Amino acid sequence: MSVPQTLSLPDNASLFTRLRVAHQCLQVLKDDPANPICGPLLNTCLDLNVYASLVQQFERSEEGRRLLSERPSLQGKALDLDALERLPEGTLGHGFARYFRDNKISPFETTFEIKNSIDFIGKRYRETHDLLHVLTGYATDVTGEMELQAYVLGNLGIRTAVLILLFGTFEHLKVRQSGVGLSEYLRRVRAAYHRGRASPRFLGFWFEHHWETPVATLRAQMCAPAERMN
Structure with missing residues (x-):
């Protein structure tokens, strides 16, 4: 399905408008999950208040204000994957470049217009996935x-x-393609949720300044320990 030319989210949109636009986005993403317009627009529709709260938090610190002002980009056109892959094995840059090579995918790109700090936070969230x-x-x-x-x-x-x-769990129940039983699946998802809650918020981190830092160092700094699997 192509993106309707009128598909956009007005400033100060009501809940009804956000839900309507989100539904339109979902109809597009069903057949085109990497759509560069509907992906970030869906996030903005559903998480406008979350992003606004994050903007307020960033504005309270010098580092956060600099992030909002400079609006760094992790889109494909801002990355030199060949240069990153030449960094030592185990570094963030090397691991990030190999991630794309190994999975045969390309970095996130969008033509979604960034009009304000909330839009930027939504884009940043997608870029850090x-x-x-x-x-x-x-x-x-x-x-x-x-x-x-x-x-x-x-x-x-x-x-x-x-x-x-919700959709992922429904698909798991329907097709069981992952080879992971339901109880194990739910345990892992629950553990990941609690790990995220126990970890420092990642969205304000300047990944661009740490390409040469070992992944293990950053993981210890930014992520709570993962639950051991028996």
């Missing part, structure tokens, strides 16, 4: 994706993650 896979160690299979959604729900309170978890 792949980095969080590297940082947390969660896989890119169905269960790993749901673990990451649970992690960001615990860490930031992102409502979009609730929607994805």
